[in-house]
Structures are given as structure tokens and as C-alpha cells.
Amino acid sequence: GPSVESESDIASADQESFTSQFASAYGHPYNSAGNIFLPFDETEQRRLDSFHRLLRVCLNGELAVTRIPPEAKVIVDIGTGTGRWAVEMAARYPGASIIGIDIAPIQAKIVPENVTFEIADVEQPWKIEPESVDFIQVRGLAGMIRDWPALAAQAFEKLKPGGFLEITDVRGKVLDFDRKFGEDEITPNLTKAFEQVSANVGTIFDPAPLVPGWLNDEGFEKVAQQTEIIPLGRWPRDKKLRAREKMATAMSLPWFAPTDFNLMLVRPLVIQPVGSYNPMIKS
Structure with missing residues (x-):
């Protein structure tokens, strides 16, 4: 066809x-x-x-x-x-x-x-x-x-x-290969954000x-x-992983803004909205 x-x-x-x-x-x-x-x-x-x-x-x-x-x-x-x-x-x-x-x-x-x-x-x-x-x-x-x-x-x-x-x-596993941030600066808080929304709306992220x-x-x-492995960030040395990283980064960054709004619409969050992590993610 x-x-x-x-x-x-x-x-x-x-x-x-x-x-x-x-x-x-x-x-x-x-x-x-x-x-x-x-x-x-x-x-x-x-x-x-x-x-x-x-x-x-x-x-x-x-x-x-x-x-x-x-x-x-x-x-x-x-x-x-x-x-x-x-x-x-x-x-x-x-x-x-x-x-x-x-x-x-x-x-x-x-x-x-x-x-x-x-x-x-x-x-x-x-x-x-x-x-x-x-x-x-x-x-x-x-x-x-x-x-x-x-x-x-x-x-x-x-x-x-x-x-x-x-x-x-x-x-969405966040791995800090460059050790720029302490583990508690990204992974637990970001994971907690999605777990909290997940529990609230009755779904699994x-x-x-x-x-x-x-x-x-x-x-x-x-x-x-x-x-x-689909990397986010410029850490990969492998040629195939670098190609994936470029595609994934270009695809992912615009996603955070509308998703951030909808997370706040699900219910008022007492934790930081996802968009507040953007500077660390972009780094």
C-alpha cells in the first residue's frame, strides 16, 4: 500500500x-x-x-x-x-x-x-x-x-x-552523571512530585x-x-547515544511547560511544580 x-x-x-x-x-x-x-x-x-x-x-x-x-x-x-x-x-x-x-x-x-x-x-x-x-x-x-x-x-x-x-x-529515571547536583536536589523531589500527582489522579507514571x-x-x-537508553544531557560519548540524546532533548524541553500547567490543574501542589526543575534539567 x-x-x-x-x-x-x-x-x-x-x-x-x-x-x-x-x-x-x-x-x-x-x-x-x-x-x-x-x-x-x-x-x-x-x-x-x-x-x-x-x-x-x-x-x-x-x-x-x-x-x-x-x-x-x-x-x-x-x-x-x-x-x-x-x-x-x-x-x-x-x-x-x-x-x-x-x-x-x-x-x-x-x-x-x-x-x-x-x-x-x-x-x-x-x-x-x-x-x-x-x-x-x-x-x-x-x-x-x-x-x-x-x-x-x-x-x-x-x-x-x-x-x-x-x-x-x-x-523517567534522573541520573546525574556529572555530579553537578546532590541526589536530593533532583531525583527524590521530582519523583515525589509525580508520585503525588499519580496517587491523586489514580494512575501510574x-x-x-x-x-x-x-x-x-x-x-x-x-x-x-x-x-x-535514551539520554538527556550531553554526557554520552557513544555515537549512537549522542544521536538519541539530541533527538530526546529537542523533543523533551518544550514538553515541560504545558505539562507543568496541567500538573497544577490536577490539584494545587504543595511541592515545586515540574517547571521549577527546568534549569537543572537544561544543565
């Missing part, structure tokens, strides 16, 4: 479509139900596409860690965002039906014939037949899912016997350590993990 690569083709939906489902705060559109802590404006859409490109660099150009069978017929992208992964996967698997599900209507308008997008809450029942899916991807949903075991259960129900589920996310247990409990077999 045809591949759609240009930025103009990966265009966001008309902003008027946000009116009924989204609220505006500090100039950024957010999900009005309050269960998504990131906005859906153009800055966030660019970040999502940058995140996609960064992960492809980490995977040596591949779209997934899993070796998806070439005869796969149904592939589902949970939390599809702008839909770039789904569009590129459609070109890789022209004989498969690629379904992207997301709560925000920010997907590509021009897509291959084998791509469909559904605007829905991914924690609600998916309109997909049981045991019909070959591969499910869940990417970048840390902090946005209230019930991970239920999501895993739904994925298990929809997958064919022998199907694959791949969950990818970033763990760092689900990665718990995912294998959830999958095993649900009945998944051959559960495995793969870790890639």
Missing part, C-alpha cells in the same frame, strides 16, 4: 472537533474528563511524531521489537496519537488491516486504504472481535491508564492464539516494572523485556 510520509499529510484534525470533548487551559487543549495529563495541541503532536522517530532510531529503523509474521491480517495501535506508526506499519504490511485507537482526533487525514482510525477511550471496550488480532501495540500511555490489568485483559481477549502484545514506554506481572497474571506466555 502507499506510504504517507510528509508533514503536510500527517495533518491534525480541525481544531473545532475538540470543542465537545476537550477543555482549554493556558492556551492548551486537554481532555475534558481530566484523565489525560498531556495536551493535544500542535506542540504535543510534533512531540509525538518526534517520539516515534526516536523509537525507530532505538530499534535500528524497525517499527516494533516483535517479529510480526508477514501474513498478519489485523494489527492494532492503542493510543495511536497522530497515527504515524499506523501509517508506516500499513506500508510494511499492505495485506493487513491497521486499526489505530485514540481519544483525540489528531490523526492523519490522508492514509492508506488499509488504515482506519477510531476515536475512543482505549480503556473502554474496543470494537474488535475476540481472537481476531495478530499484533497489538501500546505505546506512550504511562500516566494515562487507570487500570493496566484491565487493558492487558482486553488485549488478551482480542488477540488470536499465538498473537503478540508489545508495550513500550519511557521510564512508571508502570514498566509492573507490566510483566500483569501480563503473566492474565495468561500471556514468553513475557520478555528490552531496555534502551
Whole structure:
């Protein structure tokens, strides 16, 4: 099938479509139900596409860690965002039906014939037949899912016997390799900030350590993990890590301002908002 690569083709939906489902705060559109802590404006859409490109660099150009069978017929992208992964996967698997599900209507308008997008809450029942899916991807949903075991259960129900589920996310581990700051200046306070917000809204910002247990409990077999380093800061000497660092830094710094506002919207924090850490992060 045809591949759609240009930025103009990966265009966001008309902003008027946000009116009924989204609220505006500090100039950024957010999900009005309050269960998504990131906005859906153009800055966030660019970040999502940058995140996609960064992960492809980490995977040596591949779209997934899993070796998806070439005869796969149904592939589902949970939390599809702008839909770039789904569009590129459609070109890789022209004989498969690629379904992207997301709560925000920010997907590509021009897509291959084998791509469909559904605007829905991914924690609600998916309109997909049981045991019909070959591969499910869940990417970048840390902090946005209230019930991970239920999501895993739904994925298990929809997958064919022998199907694959791949969950990818970033763990925000702050490591001070240059020893410019004392440990208590960054990591505990920043971690405490997210833990406090996490507890308040009933979600988990760092689900990665718990995912294998959830999958095993649900009945998944051959559960495995793969870790890639994505540095922030200019410390890497390795050529590959330096390339990742440049992409990650360019992608991450604009993220703090809108996120900072939304953290304060969740409830008044008695701790420093995330933006107050920006000088240390930029250093």
C-alpha cells in the first residue's frame, strides 16, 4: 500500500472537533474528563511524531521489537496519537488491516486504504472481535491508564492464539552523571512530585516494572523485556547515544511547560511544580 510520509499529510484534525470533548487551559487543549495529563495541541503532536522517530532510531529503523509474521491480517495501535506508526506499519504490511485507537482526533487525514482510525477511550471496550488480532501495540500511555490489568485483559481477549502484545514506554529515571547536583536536589523531589500527582489522579507514571506481572497474571506466555537508553544531557560519548540524546532533548524541553500547567490543574501542589526543575534539567 502507499506510504504517507510528509508533514503536510500527517495533518491534525480541525481544531473545532475538540470543542465537545476537550477543555482549554493556558492556551492548551486537554481532555475534558481530566484523565489525560498531556495536551493535544500542535506542540504535543510534533512531540509525538518526534517520539516515534526516536523509537525507530532505538530499534535500528524497525517499527516494533516483535517479529510480526508477514501474513498478519489485523494489527492494532492503542493510543495511536497522530497515527504515524499506523501509517508506516500499513506500508510494511499492505495485506493487513491497521486499526489505530485514540481519544483525540489528531490523526492523519490522508492514509492508506488499509488504515482506519477510531476515536475512543482505549480503556473502554474496543470494537474488535475476540481472537481476531495478530499484533497489538501500546505505546506512550504511562500516566494515562487507570487500570493496566484491565487493558492487558482486553488485549488478551482480542488477540488470536499465538498473537503478540508489545508495550513500550519511557521510564523517567534522573541520573546525574556529572555530579553537578546532590541526589536530593533532583531525583527524590521530582519523583515525589509525580508520585503525588499519580496517587491523586489514580494512575501510574512508571508502570514498566509492573507490566510483566500483569501480563503473566492474565495468561500471556514468553513475557520478555528490552531496555534502551535514551539520554538527556550531553554526557554520552557513544555515537549512537549522542544521536538519541539530541533527538530526546529537542523533543523533551518544550514538553515541560504545558505539562507543568496541567500538573497544577490536577490539584494545587504543595511541592515545586515540574517547571521549577527546568534549569537543572537544561544543565
